[in-house]
Amino acid sequence: MNWLSQNLHIVGQLLADHLFLSIPPILLSLLISVPLGRLAAGSPRLRTPLLTGTGLLYAIPSLPLFIIIPALFGFSLRSPATMITALTLYGCALLVRGAADAFSSVPQDVRLAAAATGHSRWGLFWTVELPLAGPVLLSSLRVVTVSTVSLVTVGAVIGISSLGTLFTDGFQRNIDASIVTGIVLTVVVAFALDALCVLAARWAMPWQRAVSRA
Amino acid sequence: MWDAPGIVGLPDDREEPRVIEFDAVHKEYPDGTVAVERFSLIVPSHRVVALVGSSGSGKTTLLRMVNRMVDPSSGTVSIDGVDVRSMDRVKLRRSIGYVLQAGGLLPHRSVADNVATVPVLEGRSRRQARADALGLLERVGLDTALADRYPAQLSGGQQQRVGVARALAADPNILLMDEPFGAVDPIVRDQLQAEMRALQADIGKTIVFVTHDIGEAFALGDEVVVLRTGAEIAQQGAPAEILANPADDFVASFVGAGTAQRTLRIRQVDGRDVVVDGDGRPTGVLER
Numbered sequence: 001m002n003w004l005s006q007n008l009h010i011v012g013q014l015l016a017d018h019l020f021l022s023i024p025p026i027l028l029s030l031l032i033s034v035p036l037g038r039l040a041a042g043s044p045r046l047r048t049p050l051l052t053g054t055g056l057l058y059a060i061p062s063l064p065l066f067i068i069i070p071a072l073f074g075f076s077l078r079s080p081a082t083m084i085t086a087l088t089l090y091g092c093a094l095l096v097r098g099a100a101d102a103f104s105s106v107p108q109d110v111r112l113a114a115a116a117t118g119h120s121r122w123g124l125f126w127t128v129e130l131p132l133a134g135p136v137l138l139s140s141l142r143v144v145t146v147s148t149v150s151l152v153t154v155g156a157v158i159g160i161s162s163l164g165t166l167f168t169d170g171f172q173r174n175i176d177a178s179i180v181t182g183i184v185l186t187v188v189v190a191f192a193l194d195a196l197c198v199l200a201a202r203w204a205m206p207w208q209r210a211v212s213r214a
Numbered sequence: 215m216w217d218a219p220g221i222v223g224l225p226d227d228r229e230e231p232r233v234i235e236f237d238a239v240h241k242e243y244p245d246g247t248v249a250v251e252r253f254s255l256i257v258p259s260h261r262v263v264a265l266v267g268s269s270g271s272g273k274t275t276l277l278r279m280v281n282r283m284v285d286p287s288s289g290t291v292s293i294d295g296v297d298v299r300s301m302d303r304v305k306l307r308r309s310i311g312y313v314l315q316a317g318g319l320l321p322h323r324s325v326a327d328n329v330a331t332v333p334v335l336e337g338r339s340r341r342q343a344r345a346d347a348l349g350l351l352e353r354v355g356l357d358t359a360l361a362d363r364y365p366a367q368l369s370g371g372q373q374q375r376v377g378v379a380r381a382l383a384a385d386p387n388i389l390l391m392d393e394p395f396g397a398v399d400p401i402v403r404d405q406l407q408a409e410m411r412a413l414q415a416d417i418g419k420t421i422v423f424v425t426h427d428i429g430e431a432f433a434l435g436d437e438v439v440v441l442r443t444g445a446e447i448a449q450q451g452a453p454a455e456i457l458a459n460p461a462d463d464f465v466a467s468f469v470g471a472g473t474a475q476r477t478l479r480i481r482q483v484d485g486r487d488v489v490v491d492g493d494g495r496p497t498g499v500l501e502r
Contacts, residue, residue: 113318
């Protein structure tokens with residue numbers, strides 16, 4: 001505890017860095033995966049290439065990815081952009097399949113009823129398919145959220161600071177309190193963002209609770 | 215339909231004809247299945263026409279051709295002489311009420327929002343459309359207290375009523391109904407059919423509905439079209455004509471001619487004429 005109170009300022013800064021590295025890739029992968037997942041769900045021809053292609057991304061080990069991305073996009077090695085890009089790719093690897101499953105879970109008769117009552121294709125997507133895909137999409141998003149928060153710590157190895165820095169630093173200098181603080185805070189951040197997802201979903205999908213109460 | 219003022223002599227705002235014409239429509243799917251083979255029919259305005267047949271008769275395909283959920287491979291469907299293919303799909307669908315089996319409601323929208331669907335799509339304000347929706351709910355016999363419930367919180371019969379209210383919300387001239395009351399139990403179904411007849415006497419829409427239930431076709435249709443596989447017309451006429459004179463064995467067996475339910479006799483009881491079915495079970499009293 002002594003260590004923590006003396007280093008509160010540093011820990012606070014690392015926590016902020018960690019959030020700055022976790023939240024953009026979560027949002028970006030959601031933004032990219034929803035349209036790709038909808039495409040995959042709507043077209044049997046695109047489904048396999050899209051799902052296999054994005055799924056394979058997860059097979060790339062993270063450290064080489066941290067080298068490839070700067071080379072490819074011209075970011076500097078330790079730039080947060082490298083980290084955000086890598087984590088967005090990993091997020092998509094999980095979320096494209098999740099989104100495809102989510103859109104496939106929308107009942108065909110509801111889609112038909114919506115089309116028959118005169119929803120345009122665009123209107124059907126925004127007001128019917130997306131909300132009804134919500135529950136399944138949420139479960140994938142929660143996995144991505146938690147996994148992204150924990151993956152951010154890997155960046156500490158190549159010197160991108162985050163709560164992971166507390167592990168690497170703690171190991172090198174043999175400070176147990178630093179390691180424990182890093183682990184506990186990472187878990188707390190993961191839980192907090194996960195809870196945020198659930199709350200946002202509850203607000204966006206009021207029918208879910210009303211119906212489960214009935 | 216019975217003769218009442220304002221029903222047979224249609225009021226002025228209903229002068230507009232809404233005739234649906236199927237002209238030699240044919241539907242063949244890419245896998246070679248022929249759902250509809252050269253089908254022609256004229257649905258007169260303000261009448262209720264029932265397309266009845268078992269599964270595979272192509273009846274639902276025919277219905278969906280009217281609002282372009284399905285386009286025919288050849289032939290035309292026209293409304294008041296205008297080929298529906300020349301109309302914008304989305305606009306066409308909003309101008310036609312559609313009632314689906316089990317209501318076909320949007321599970322994530324409240325009852326009032328479901329009813330308000332088409333007016334809101336057409337740009338009516340949400341507040342106004344919801345206010346109108348309450349009136350429609352009353353019209354189809356629902357308590358307005360249900361307005362903020364979700365479809366899953368209603369019974370099957372209530373969902374079906376909401377489906378009818380939604381179809382009427384934009385005041386369409388044409389109503390299409392796909393097995394409208396097929397998913398509810400017989401008692402509720404009889405009640406819904408009776409209310410539908412009363413409603414139609416009042417609103418006088420051009421209605422096409424499909425069903426596999428000949429009883430429902432007779433209960434609601436001014437005219438009944440019995441279909442064989444591939445939408446071949448086996449017989450077409452008023453319910454009484456079909457019952458009195460089935461065109462062939464197929465129609466006879468479809469309407470149940472000769473079965474106990476359809477062969478009624480009169481038996482004298484205490485000086486009154488009691489109608490009994492083929493098994494001798496009383497079904498009603500004959501009024502003179």
